[in-house]
Amino acid sequence: MAASTATTGNVVTLSTAAETAQLQPLQRSRAVLNPLLITGFVIVGLVAAFTLIYPLVSPWHPSDPNFAEPTFAPSSWAHPLGTDNFGRDTLTRLAYGGRIDLVIAFAATFVTLVIGGLLGLLSGYYGGWFDSLMMRLVDFTLTMPYLVLVIAIVAILGPGTWNIVYAIWIVGWVAYARIVRAETLVARRLEYVEAARVVGMDERRVMLRHILPNVVSAALVFAMADMVLNILVTSSLSFLGLGVQPPNPEWGVMVAEARDFFLRDWRLMTYPGLAVLIVGAGFGLIGDGLAQALRPKG
């Protein structure tokens, strides 16, 4: 029954590409670049380069009001995307804002990937009480909406940019632990893993050298979807006023600030949203491309 296997017990499953695809170990499928992967990398690379380089060359300040410049200016050579209600250059603000979003999302995703992955590996390899504890934590975290959990934790830590990262660290590792644990349960029964153990290799070596390469693919594919999710969470919380604080630029903050001026100038709200959309689609493409590249052929 394809449908009923999706919810086993009361463990709610996240639906991602990593769930259904039986993925290949990373090392065996090197250099399989496909169009999805290339397009994704190009998009993400261009956006990252823009947020890194443009602030260096732009003559404008990202947050100080500039009353020497016209407000709501149309596009020009001086202001390629025009200016906002304070005469600030929109393109410059987009670059600085994107920098924050990308750094936050990367910091959040990378740490949860490593910690969640290792805990999932230990949990799947050793089983026992540690595994039971892990799985109860997984049940709990997947029962609560991610955004609500992050918001509740930000409520304790107080609004702030890095507090969003800490909140994501606290809840985000669980998804990786679950994916890697499931893969580890399969991988530890593979013959060469048994063989390595029989030969007398120590457990750490078996785990890191023989199991990890098998289980990391699924986690990496999920990490790409998670990057999109974390960019959305960071900018959503900032939009709500719980993250990056005005006048500092951030994509969610820019959308929130543009709300009073939409009828006057619709571009102020449109550009930051498009920025999230473009970079999110880029990571989505990388995820799809990875899943395709790592899927066994035939």
Next chain:
Amino acid sequence: MTGYILRRLVFMVPVLFLITLFIFFLVRFVPGDPAAIMLGTRASEENIAELRAYLKMDEPYWVQYGVFMRNLASGDLGDSIRQRRPVTDILAERFPPTLFLVGFATVLAVLISAPLAAVAALNRGTWIDQTVRVFALLSLAMPAYWVGMMLLQIFAVKLQIFPVAGYGEGFFGHLDSLFLPAMSLALAVSSILVRSLRNSIIETMGADYVRTARAKGISGSNVFIWHVLRNSSMATATILAVNLTFLIGGTTIVETIFAVPGLGQLIVKAIFDRDYPIIQGITLAIGVLVLFINLVTDLSYAVLDPRVRF
């Protein structure tokens, strides 16, 4: 069947336990005196001392947790700092709009996704399939707050087709007021729904019973509607249930944008007010709601699909 339900209810216990533990420590991890925090900044010294004694604050954590659970069992979640009313009363008022919004968004998501998925699956590999794929990719990355704000500005402020804010009066008033917020949520979920449903339809189209139906001479469209779609509906129910938490999380944003008087808007307000009893109450309410809906979903398989036996 009864045994299965009982087993599922027992499975819920550890998760419920963790939820209560989480909200118990939520307030105790905030820097400062939890009693002072629960009573807000204007509380007098006597009031704080009284609450400390009532909650046995000077006892070890496990005693405090026992008191907390005893209060919880009798439906006492404390009083809201801001509104000076029992949290349970406030939750009861705020629950219906959120439930309506989530239900409405679910219906819209199915109405958007099912035709797209069916068309994509029937034209697998063609430009139509690719277009649907691009739609799914973009809707995954589309921020709900942005879609919500754009819909609000265009359809409510400029064109004035829909109300700008609120919940409306009566069933049709709700429909009218919640259309734009539900649409923002539905678009965000439909990316996952379209993808999974497309794959599920393609899988079902290759099944033996579909080939048999075709071999019997049943027309293509009848096979598709009565054999393929009916079987794919199970997958849809699963995916919807799985992404329910995602939908509920999204209500925090769209309810804030459209000023819907629901739980999502309340929790965001409560954070700014540092109204911790409210944050505790909403977290608990949402956790219990999700557990309950998951149970109902699993049970509904038995109704949707007679092959499923527990």
